[in-house]
Amino acid sequence: MAAVCAALLPVFAAAPSWAAAGDGAHEAEPPSPPAHMSQVGGARLGLPGTQVTAGAGVPALPKKLTARSWIVSDAETGDVLAAHNAHWRLPPASTLKMLFADTLLPKFPSTEEHRVAPADLQGMGAGSSLVGVKEDETYSVRDLWLGVFLRSGNDAVHVLSAMNHGVADTVKEMQAHADDLQALDTHVVTPDGYDEPGQVSSAYDLSLFARSGLQNKDFRQYCSTVSAQFPGAKPKKKGAKRGSFQIQNTDRLLTGADGVTPYPGLAGVKNGYTTNAGNTYTGVAEKNGRVVLVTVMNPSSKELNAVYKEASSLLDWGFAADGKVTPVGRLVPPRSAGDTRRAGASAAPSPGAASGRPAQAVASHDASGVGTTALAIVGGVLVVLGVGGWFVNRRWPRRPGA
Incomplete structure (x- = not known):
């Protein structure tokens, strides 16, 4: 919610990390993907280049796709509809926060409060994106998660990590969850996605993180929130009420900021930018009962908002192709869910993949009353067939307690 070709993790120099989209830094001669990559999810996903099965009624892929890696999948069935260097290990930037959230969200009630100690905010990389957490102030867990999802605040990430016995333990738990x-393809060094040597993921893995996180209702709510009020500093005047300030989601495909057209039916999930990663983005949207998930990593195009434009065009293609194209692989389920089949054993369509989907678009209001589109993904179980073949019974899989 395998057989893996081993490869040495690339080493990347640390650099300032910003969640909002930027121009990125691209080499004069972009590197080529490895000749052999992981085959988790299917053999074709381990091949370099674009993987898609052409056929009658299958639309042509969008032109001008410049991302080093991308993947389009049916979020409910897990079928990978098309991919480009899906398992290329690349720096993930703040999209790694999806794994952070999926690992830690179940641990703390949203109403729990925490007073920030100075040590909680230590260790953040220079130039980190911040929501504005202040030491010696008290915040609810809900406040902190809004800071993580909306502003990609590394300060909020570090405070939540401190509540979880520190960054080192949090990194270990994130890595264990990624392995499960x-x-x-993922090697976790920091919980916030800041550029560090050896910290990598892939478009395939980021899609797994999103699909797993979306099983959690709080994750769905936070990632689809457009704007919210964040607590300000406690007033010095005795008896004065603590104020707040508005924060807005940095996902421009969700908010429509900076000239980007909001994508109809979009429900998150996370964008990112660092010097080494360039722009990264994972998004999920619902249309006519289908739910399509895309991940785009490091477009080379210098066009403004290229990552959002390429993600939008891939979403359009996914909705047009879903149900018509033969999948080239699948998003595998977690090991802990009981799958006994080798992860890359089959790239065939999931049983029931052509059946109807009950997910519906509903109005989900953010903390400031701004309406957004989110997914009504309710109930459902992951069904295991005889030899361990998986399919989602026309609903999202749900982890126990999520």
Whole structure:
């Protein structure tokens, strides 16, 4: 919610990390993907280049796709509809926060409060994106998660990590969770996605993180929130009420900021930018009962908002192709969910993939009353067939307690 070709993790120099989209830094001669990559999810996903099965009624892929890696999948069935260097290990930037959230969200009630100690905010990389958490102030867990999802605040990430016995333990738990999800391209060094040597993931793994996180209702709510009020500093005047300030989601495909057209039916999930990663983005949207998930990593185009434009065009293609194209692989389920089949054993369509989907678009209001589109993904179980073949019974899989 395998057989993996081993490869040495690339080493990347630390650099300032910003969640909002930027121009990025691209080499004069972009690197080529490895000749052999992981085959988790299917053999074709381990091949370099674009993987898609052409056929009658299958639309042509969008032109001008410049991302080093991308993947389009049916979020409910897990079928990978098309991919480009899906398992290329690349720096993930703040999209790694999806794994952070999926690992820690179940641990703390949203109403729990925490007073921030100075040590909680230590260790953040220079130039980190911040929501404005202040030491010696008290915040609810809900406040902190809004800071993570909307402003990609590394300060909020570090405070939540401190509540979880520190950054080192949090990184270990994130890595263990990634391994359980069969996200074997991922090596976690920091919980916030800041550029560090050896910290990598892939478009395939980021899609696994999103699909797993979306099983959690709080994750769905936070990632689809457009704007909210964040607590300000406690007033010095005795008896004065603590104020707040508005924060807005940095996902421009969700908010429509900076000239980007909001994507109809979009429900999150996370964008990112660092010097080494360039722009990264994972998004999920619902249309006519289908739910399509895309991940785009590091477009080379210098066009403004290229990552959003390429993600939008891939979403359009996914909705047009879903149900018509033969999948080239699948998003595998977690090991802990009981799958006994080798992860890359089959790239065939999931049983029931052509059946109707009950997910519906509903109005989900953010904390400031701004309406957004989110997914009504309710109930459902992951069904295991005889030899361990998986399919989502026309609903999202749900982890126990999520």
